[in-house]
Amino acid sequence: MDQPSSAAKADNAPPAGDLFHETDERGYFAERPARTAAPIATSEPEEKHxxxxxxxxxxxxxxxxxxxxxxxxxxxxxxxxxxxxxxxxxxxxxxxxxxxxxxxxxxxxxxxxxxxxxxxxxxxxxxxxxxxxxxxTLKSEIRDKTVLASWSSVIQYCHAAMAHEPREQFRILFLDKRNTLIADEVQGRGTVDHTPVYPREVVRRALELSATAIILVHNHPSGDPTPSRADIDMTKTIVETARPLGITVHDHIIIGKDGHVSLKGLRLM
Incomplete structure (x- = not known):
């Protein structure tokens, strides 16, 4: 059987730009190159509106x-x-x-x-x-600074990082004796309304980092930052577990889509 000529193959090949257009939508919306010769333009093409x-x-x-x-x-x-x-x-x-x-x-x-x-x-x-x-950028505003003196920056950072997460996320800010941020770690991710938290693991990690204080943070994907009974009980357990080891729990912040709640501010810890 006769094989098609190289010229015929070239005629049937897709335009060189098609592969790019199929893989990158920024080029997808560009006008495709014409497959047939177009008349020579005599003036500049009309500008897109x-x-x-x-x-x-x-x-x-x-x-x-x-x-x-x-x-x-x-x-x-x-x-x-x-x-x-x-x-x-x-x-x-x-x-x-x-x-x-x-x-x-x-x-x-x-x-x-x-x-x-x-x-x-x-x-x-x-x-x-x-x-x-x-x-x-927001995190850089609290790095190497006394966290308790930069509280608004802490809230802004936590809100940007967690407010729109589709699932609950439990985060801990670890502080040294000057209340300077040592580490910011996500300790757990859960469902839309629950994240498993293990107080002994929280305290163990604080000891590994030589932290003397922590701030607990988690989000409510529902958007409402009101603490649940489980939130309050879990916070009290972590406080009681950390205190004998010289670790202070400064606060537990709950982040919602349009605001936040401080358990310390509500006198729930």
């Missing part, structure tokens, strides 16, 4: 900062870079509609982000990278 809009948003941000822009417009500015060849206003509004706030958008999981039309795996991961940078 959203290009002028992008320039105006950038100008407003440059001249007046973020206060001049709505939340969806801030999100648009970011998406300009991530999805350069598509009108991103509908995508930005869809993200805010689904997740409620900018914090909700950046706190969402990659899988949930991809449920929004126009957001693929690459863009979802880019959004999570930006969220990670924001968390690291």
């Amino acid at each position: 959203y290009h002028g809009h992008r320039d105006r948003l950038r100008l407003r941000f440059r001249e007046s900062g973020d206060t001049a822009l709505a939340d969806y417009e801030i999100l648009e500015l970011l998406l300009f870079r991530l999805i350069p060849r598509r009108d991103t206003k509908p995508i930005a509004k869809a993200l805010l509609s689904k997740f409620g706030t900018l914090a909700g958008v950046f706190g969402a999981t990659p899988a949930l982000l991809q449920e929004v039309s126009g957001i693929g795996e690459t863009v979802a991961l880019d959004i999570k990278l930006i969220a990670a940078v924001a968390q690291r």
Whole structure:
């Protein structure tokens, strides 16, 4: 049987850009190269309608900062870079509609982000990278500082790290004798309404790190930070286990989507 010529194979091969477009949605929305010869253009192609809009948003941000822009417009500015060849206003509004706030958008999981039309795996991961940078920035505000004197920064960091987690997460901030942060560790992850906590393991880890004080933190994925009876009882058990070993439990903070509760502030410990 005759084999097809190399020229025929070349004619049947997919355009070189197709593989890129199929694997990266930022290029997916670019116009595909034509398979047939196109007439030679005699003038510049008509500019996409959203290009002028992008320039105006950038100008407003440059001249007046973020206060001049709505939340969806801030999100648009970011998406300009991530999805350069598509009108991103509908995508930005869809993200805010689904997740409620900018914090909700950046706190969402990659899988949930991809449920929004126009957001693929690459863009979802880019959004999570930006969220990670924001968390690291907030954490740097409490590193090597007296935690109890930087309480608002502690709350901001914990809220950014945990408020939008879909499952309960139990975190411990380990402090030295000057109440400076030694370590920040997630000790357990659980279900939507429960995380197993073992007081002896909490104290054991504090002794390993030579910590003299700890702050307990966990989130309520329901959004309501009101402590449960189990939260209160578990806190008291950890306090009683840690005290004989010279370890102080400064507080137990419960993080919700729109606020937090301090068990110490409520006089529950």
